Amino acid sequence: MSNSGGKAAIVGGGPAGLMAAELLASSGVHVEIFERMPSPARKFLLAGRGGLNLTHSEPLPAFLERYGPAASRFSPAIEAFTPADLRAWSEGLGMPTFTGSSGRVFPESFKASPLLRAWLGRLGALGVELHARYCFQGWDEDGRLLFTGPSGERLSREADATLLAMGGASWPRLGSTGGWAGRLASRGVAIAPLRPANCGFETRWSAHFIERFAGQPVKPAALSFAGQRVRGEPVVTAQGIEGGAVYALAALLREAIAARGEAVLELDLRPELEAAELARRLAKAPARHSMASRLRKAAGLSPVAAGLLRELAGPELPGEPEDLAARIKALPLRLHATRPIERAISTAGGIVLDELDERFMLRRLPGTFAAGEMLDWEAPTGGYLLQACFSTGAAAARGMLAWLAEQPRD
Known part of the structure; x- marks a missing residue:
């Protein structure tokens, strides 16, 4: 990119903000990042605790479909900074990647902290200034950014272009509180209500079931709802159920609960067997076997799966093999x-996408851009969340460079 000059302020030190900072600083823009937490990218580090899933390896057309209603709007940004580009960028930081058996892409270190350290080192070398413990408060009467600092002092900052990248409202202890929503709404920006995405769901287990099985995965299993079927290993919790397969259906389940007060999720406890084959195996079980033995030996159910069956179908299970198999x-x-x-894990809702122009600039606030989880979109886990944050941060940076190039210079 060509040297653009000018000053840019980035509010939020997550993946979207840091990616924008790198591209802007590489083009000669003086960049300041304002982060409300003591250090940047805390949620990024949490996401990498069990293995940093940067992106996914599936073909781009299928990849883009994962963004649902936001796909058409996000496609240009992701096509301009693709999963392959993200992998090359990671390798440029000395962090080669590999593709797991599920198609998910991870750095070879498998952790977020080495990548983040290398990234912050690069940003420092580019002259990016990071201000920690600065909380965004909006704008003053002259349009300058307002912050409260580490000691409660107030700071105003003037910038030629601003990027808002403050995240959604999940895991607020890591910095994303959603407190920005009211400040933007007061400036006339339309905000869709922030709602949980990639989340667990609640049901009413018996105390006995919770004591026996809370924290255990159900494997294998398949979950079906509203015509969608997902294989996975849902986890029983004291409150209900969670896990990747649940998250994949979360948007549909959430909206059904909002509309009707409940959602009925269908569990298949032996997804690799057809019902007829399962019934045949149950029919072959010796008559002397108890129901517990039939479920364990003939049906092949794990203790937690058998517990689920009794919890949800009642203690008096059907005696006929076909009926039991169907259940x-x-x-x-x-x-x-x-x-x-x-x-x-993430949130839906945020800045309505129609509030942004094609450069990711807010139509009502010229010179102010937005990216990442602040925007109204959602996607399943599996690398799609981080990819969109990186890609929209890069797209907003390109928009900021175009905006800066258009502005008169003193």
Whole structure:
């Protein structure tokens, strides 16, 4: 990119903000990042605790479909900074990547902290200034950015272009509180309500079931809802159920609960067997076997799966093999609420996408751009969340460079 000059302020030190900072500083823009936490990218570090899933290796057309209603708007940004570009960028930081058996892409170190350290080192070498413990308060009467500093002091800052990248409202202890929503709404920016995404759901387990099985995965299993079927290993919690397969259906389940007060999720506890084959195996079980033995030996159910069957179907299970097989293959689980937004992996809602022009600039606030989870979109886990944050941060940086190039210079 050509040297653009000028000053840019980035509010938020997550992946979207840091990526924008790198591209802007590489083009000669003086960049200041204002982060409300003591250090940047805390949620990024948490995401990498069990292995940093940077992106996914599936073909780009299928990849883009993961963004649902936002796909058409996000496609140009992701096509301009693709999963392959993200992998090359990581390798440029000395962090080669590999593709796991599920198609997910990870750095070879498998952790977020080495990548973040290398990245912050690069930003420092580019002259990016990072101000920690500065909390965004909006704008003053002259349009300057307002912050409260580490000691409660107020700071105003003038910038030629501003990027807002403050995240959603999940895991607020890591910095993303969603407190910006009211400040932008007061400036006339339309904000869709922030809601939990990639979240667990609540049901009413018996005390005995919770004591026996809370924290255990159900494997293998398949989950079905509203015509969608997902294989995975859902995890029983004291409050209900969570896990990757649940997250993949979370948007549909959440909206059904909002509309009707509940959602009935269907569990298949033996997804690799057809119902007829399962019934045949049950029919072959010796008559002397107890129901517990039939479920364990003939049906092949794990203790937690058998516990689920009894919990949801009742202690008096069907005696006929066909009826029992049908219950095992289609077990209804009634969900009545999402887990709190503070416990969600990500959030839906945020700045309505129509509020942004094609450069990711807010139409009502010229010179102010937005990227990342502040925007109204959602996607499943598997690398799609981080990819969109990186890609929209890069797209906003390109928009900021174009904007800066258009502005008169003193």
